[in-house]
Amino acid sequence: MRQGLEVTPAGGRTRLWPYAEVRQTQGSYVGEEVRLERGGRMPEILVVEDLRFLQSLHELAPEFSRRFHNPARRGRRLRLTILAAAGVITLSAAIYLWVIPFLAARVAMQVPVAWEEQLGKSIVTYLAPPAKRCADPKLVAAIDTIVGRLTASAPGSPYTFRVYIVDVPVFNAFAAPGGTVVVFRGLLERTDSPEQLAGVLAHELQHVVQRHSTRAIVQHTSSGLLIAALTGDVTGPLAYGLEAARVLGQLRYSRDAEEEADTEGLKMLLAARVDPAGMIAFFKALDKKSDKESDALKYLSTHPSDRDRMAALTALAAKHPLQPVKLLPEEDWSELRNTCGAAGPAR
Amino acid sequence: MGGPPGESAVRQPSFRGEGGTLFGIHIVNVLFTLGTLGVYYFWAKTRTRRFLFSQTEFEGDRFAYHGTGQELFMGMLKALLVFGVPLLVLRVIREDLDVHTGIKIMAGILSSVVGVSFVPVAIVGARRYRLSRTSWRGIRFSFRGRMWPLLKIFISGTLLSLVTFGFYYPYFLVRRQTFLLSQSYFGNERFDFSGNGRDLMEPFVLAVLLTPFTLGFYWFWWAASKRRYFWGHTRFGAASFRSTVTGGALLGLYALNALILLCTLGLAWPWVKVRNIDFAYRYLTLVGPLDLERIQQQAQFPSTMGEGLAGFFDTGFDLA
16 A cells, blocks of 8 residues: 555545655745645645644654655754854855955966957057157167066066056056056156166066956956855845945955065066065165055055065065176166156157 | 625735745855855745745735746856857957958947847746746746737837937836736736826826935835836736835835845845835735636746846846
8 A cells, every 4th residue: 555645625536645746845934834736737736734734744654754844843944044154154255265366367367368468458558648658769678678588587478568668757557468568657767776667567567477457357256246146136225335345355356466466576587587676675665655554554455565565575585595687787777767758758 | 896795805915924034045045056156046046936935825825936946047048048149249249350340330239139139038038937937726827928029119118218208108117017917817817907108197207307306205106106006907807906005105115124234234135025025915905806716727838038037137026
């Protein structure tokens, strides 16, 4: 005799519902009636109001108890919820701290260089228009020499490295995806030696080589997805709060990128036998300028504080003592660095 | 009017679930979604929906949801294939390849066409999937509208609204609602919507005039008017729906929701969701005779592509 439920509708004949064919679709939650279904797409349905029915089922047919909800175990739910919440917190932290950076770095490496160059082209045209680029032949040759020595240590690179000096009195430099580095006159004129400029260039070139901009795009998308997964679909004022969280999260990634550019940039200098003291001295000068920066601001900044950077670089350089070969020994750097403004922009 | 007293019965849906239970479901969903780097999302969505539907009670019986996570997942794949791939290909043509400018312009136009047709396809697909997976007392709902008529309504709605500086908008809303409702079925019995754009014109113009003066708050009163009008003109057989929601009530709901979410950094989201559903049912009634004996099963099983798309814009369990 097969084990099952005998169902007798009023005025109808008794039929047997074998336990193995019965599904419970409702009745797992407080207040819900027990709903049993049997059949395919259009099943027969049995609704039982009394929850004790489930207990009886478990007693009478223990081999099939896995198919049916056990109300005695509802107390476990609270504990499971708390465990799940703890799991969520741990998992989110792990994904933010490790999984996203790891995946972003891998994915960024797969992006074709041609796409990056395309992206970089528009940025460069906007921020470093050809009309404003310094074309003094001595300066251009000097820059080419420096870049040549730096990149000689990374011969297999798919990038075509280009460095433009832009005649704008701004103290800044940046790397566009695809291989172009832009240095503004304001920064160039503050460097005391070609080694110092080499330090800045090495840092920026590493942004290109490590594909930090592309990585940032992937990280931004992933962190958006992470936040969406955590909070469900959220609109309205809360969405702005979440956006702020996302931006703060992204700042941490950009600080990591800057640290990497610093470290790899220094290694690039060492490999090219350029004296790293220049890079370190440059950051020292930067640090003196922004003396009053507090530690709190550090977290809001896209760059690690200059003091931290200097300390990290000094430590790294100390580990690799070097017999440096001087850059541009025949040139007078203090004269050369001013030729951008003096000679004027390209014709 | 006429008939035994039972025939003017007023029936109301009610929600039996609690925010705490939904939170428990949600947190486990999040855990698995994170652990599978997002793949579990479709099964999570199904679990939540199943809970919400089976806690909705009407006339002593609960609704049931029959969808599966796998169907949603397949729907998403189909959506990627039908919309994602062409859009990507067109994009590559437009931006990365070196072809004649004329071809690039054509690609741009095609992209816009594909993009615009996405919305009605998503709406119709989602509605068709969701209704077909919903049942009450064993009888399935269904939606039999097709995508092309809705696309036409959207296109003409957009063009006419532009030409009339927006005055056409209430007419568009009513045409859309008519399409969505009068193609919805419960078993073999159709829903019916008998509205007219003209009736909404006055509240709409009032809203356009007053909303800037009231810093946007008047919008709640317009939303309530629209909801009352839509439900009030929806019929099922001889019975008709009625909504008594007011602008003030809506405003109160949203305001308290925002406060709750802000104070709990969004974690109280499941309680807010339950509040919203409770609110919707509280003001909704079905008045009149309901001859359920006549209704027969007429289930329809369509493809699930539209659901995958609309999954990205949550249109919710909403017959309006």
